[in-house]
Amino acid sequence: MINEIIGTILICAGIAFDFFGVLGLVRLPDVYNRLQAATKCVTFGTAGILLGVLIIQGFNAFGIKCIIGIIFIFLTSPVGAHAISRAAHRAGIKLTGESIVDIYAEDKELKESSTK
């Protein structure tokens, strides 16, 4: 009984953070900010959902698959975000107008001018 209550609370928190992350995907101004909000909140929220399912089900076949899912999400989601942001920057997508500083672009220009 107490398992189900704790698990349902975790599932509700996970769904709330998923929803906030998706709101950030819609509202924030450029690719990098969207990627930040979406990656953080959706990773944590989905891990929360899987943890809640694990606590409700206990350590049977379903629960162990949930543990493998949590480890998999935590390992792959930041790597995907890293790949997308690097590819976007190299493809020439600018930061939003509100941003202050872009040292990566400055260093890239420096390197190109020194090799020429």
Added chain:
Amino acid sequence: MKIKTRSRLVVFILSAFVWFALTNMKNWQEVFVGLLLSLLVSLIAGQFLITTEKTKHLFLRILAFAKYFLRFIWEMIKANFHVAYIVLHPDLPIKPGIVKVKTKLTKDSAKTILCNSITLTPGTMTVDINPDKNEIYIHWIDIVTKDYYNIDENTATISAKFEKLLTEVFE
């Protein structure tokens, strides 16, 4: 024992463990196929997991990793509330930019875990890494340091807390 053999052994044990967790081990055929597949995987791709000699006792490293993991979970909860505050605010209070930090870690696996934990903690995301100079470029959603070009100050604010804990695990 040579390094490659040890790495293959570790990969064999890990993949067999994952197979037994995913299947229910109802009869001997599943166990046999699982062992065969883990052997195949460890022969093909086994030598890439561990590439350096071990330096410390395994138990001490697991203890240090547990300490790092607790800190990481706490930072991640803070990061999620930070993003929720930014997203629900009507004016979107952001001040984004890309800054540069330095790292002293040498192993590739340690750098990967450092970059992953930078991505999942408050307001920061790894964009690229320069392996020659050990510099990481970081997109920061809400810059708090005064001087953006000061690498030491950025390092102290963003990555010093994880780097200290990860040094105990990997070096």
Added chain:
Amino acid sequence: MKIIRWVTGVIIVALFMYFNFFIMELTTLIKLINVLLFSILFVLIRVIIGRTAADRLVAVDILGVLTIGILALLGLFYNESFFMDIGLIWALLSFIATLSFAKILEGRSLDD
């Protein structure tokens, strides 16, 4: 202008939550799954309006992770564990798809 858009969004979300949790007669798990499906609607909005290819790539990546959560909740509802198998394979394929599309976006070939 900004505040008008914010208020419109809050009204839409509040209307959905009211209908979902107080009007419809469903079990609790199905109501929670409905919230996740509603957030997938927002992701699809970002896929459609997009602006750049990277925006669409981010949205598809996020869609893959959200689907694992939905499949786990469906497995809990039907009390079957094979939904989680589908979820794990889905996560693997969406991760590989994200990496290869990022490589194409960067301008390199796949065997580089």
